[in-house]
Amino acid sequence: xxxxxxxxxxxxxxxxxxxxxxxxxxxxxxxxxxxxxxxxxxxxxxxxxxxxxxxxxxxxxxxxxxxxxx
Numbered sequence: 001x002x003x004x005x006x007x008x009x010x011x012x013x014x015x016x017x018x019x020x021x022x023x024x025x026x027x028x029x030x031x032x033x034x035x036x037x038x039x040x041x042x043x044x045x046x047x048x049x050x051x052x053x054x055x056x057x058x059x060x061x062x063x064x065x066x067x068x069x070x
Contacts, residue, residue: 014067026050 001009006025013021032044032053040057044050057065 011067 009021010025012018013025026047028047030044030047030050032050034040034042034044034053039060040053044053
């Protein structure tokens with residue numbers, strides 16, 4: 001699977017709430033670079049740090065966090 005295919009599958013999984021696919025797409029050794037200058041910004045090392053960031057995004061949005069087309 002190419003990086004583009006992985007990214008597309010990740011976006012689809014987030015959009016549909018498919019946690020199983022997300023779990024299969026993200027390596028336990030993920031290094032995630034979250035852009036911006038806010039509480040979620042920075043480098044997240046490992047699945048635990050990524051999961052904590054993603055969970056905090058969901059909590060901050062009241063469960064409405066979504067990736068949509070603009």
